[in-house]
Amino acid sequence: MTALEPRIRSIETSPCDVQTVEPVRLQSWPKRRRHPLHEFADFFAVRLNRLIGDHGWAKRIYWQALRQTEYSEVRMPVGDRPGLHGLRIAFLTDLHLGSYLDADALDLVLGEVALRRPDIVCFGGDLINTRASELDILDRPLRLLRPRFGFFAVPGNHDHHWHHDMGSWQDQLEALGVTVLNNHGVRIERGGDSFWLAGVDDLTDGRPDIRRALWGRDEGEPTVLLAHQPDHFLEAAKHRVDLTLSGHTHGGQVRIRGWAPISHTRHGYTAGRFRDGDSELYVSRGVGATILPLRVGARAEVPIVRCVAE
Numbered sequence: 001m002t003a004l005e006p007r008i009r010s011i012e013t014s015p016c017d018v019q020t021v022e023p024v025r026l027q028s029w030p031k032r033r034r035h036p037l038h039e040f041a042d043f044f045a046v047r048l049n050r051l052i053g054d055h056g057w058a059k060r061i062y063w064q065a066l067r068q069t070e071y072s073e074v075r076m077p078v079g080d081r082p083g084l085h086g087l088r089i090a091f092l093t094d095l096h097l098g099s100y101l102d103a104d105a106l107d108l109v110l111g112e113v114a115l116r117r118p119d120i121v122c123f124g125g126d127l128i129n130t131r132a133s134e135l136d137i138l139d140r141p142l143r144l145l146r147p148r149f150g151f152f153a154v155p156g157n158h159d160h161h162w163h164h165d166m167g168s169w170q171d172q173l174e175a176l177g178v179t180v181l182n183n184h185g186v187r188i189e190r191g192g193d194s195f196w197l198a199g200v201d202d203l204t205d206g207r208p209d210i211r212r213a214l215w216g217r218d219e220g221e222p223t224v225l226l227a228h229q230p231d232h233f234l235e236a237a238k239h240r241v242d243l244t245l246s247g248h249t250h251g252g253q254v255r256i257r258g259w260a261p262i263s264h265t266r267h268g269y270t271a272g273r274f275r276d277g278d279s280e281l282y283v284s285r286g287v288g289a290t291i292l293p294l295r296v297g298a299r300a301e302v303p304i305v306r307c308v309a310e
């Protein structure tokens with residue numbers, strides 16, 4: 001999430017019959033050119049965020065908001081696959097670590113997640129806010145969780161924009177036991193059944209490739225896609241992805257009578273569930289906050305996806 005809504009590139013890929021693909025290491029790409037007004041707004045927002053974030057009162061304000069975090073249940077039908085029934089995926093996005101969300105605050109959230117006993121924990125991007133060192137905050141809190149099938153993550157626009165080396169970003173996460181799905185997918189097997197868990201690079205600041213992320217999945221295999229920005233859903237639906245999990249919008253972060261000054265989606269995917277044919281999108285309001293330590297009308301959220309065999 002940036003100060004002003006970015007211009008989104010049109011990305012189209014076609015289905016591919018390739019059955020396997022090797023994972024590719026994340027790269028730091030040249031910063032995309034933006035209107036000077038966007039650059040100025042970002043500069044102002046970051047300086048304000050860093051100035052406020054250094055004060056204890058700001059973190060105390062955010063702690064009050066964090067205690068109202070909603071742990072939403074998201075139902076995912078998996079058809080006649082009883083082995084997957086009851087499997088749970090915790091989806092945490094937009095942590096924006098370091099700006100109000102420190103290790104103690106993250107302990108609070110992950111402690112609540114642990115009580116829900118997720119089999120998989122996924123991070124949906126924007127782990128850091130404006131400093132590469134903010135990723136260090138993850139180290140201690142992650143020890144609160146022991147998901148059976150592990151941790152997975154994709155990058156967001158803040159990770160790309162404010163980390164000096166995305167390869168290092170990936171290395172640090174993987175040293176903590178988090179698998180980074182950079183245009184890549186893995187098969188999760190349970191009770192003789194399976195689903196495909198895939199992830200793509202950020203839509204505006206990265207180099208996403210859904211086609212590559214889906215290489216290797218079986219015909220009709222349930223698919224979950226991690227994509228930081230919800231506007232990726234247009235292409236995900238074309239590739240028959242069952243459920244896309246996104247963040248980026250913060251649900252508006254500050255909503256007054258249902259209206260938010262910044263939405264960060266061109267297609268109205270601000271928060272909650274959306275459908276296109278047989279494909280569904282769930283947009284989480286996320287955990288952290290940026291610029292101001294406030295959440296008004298857009299409570300912090302951690303969706304818990306539950307697979308349901310039919």
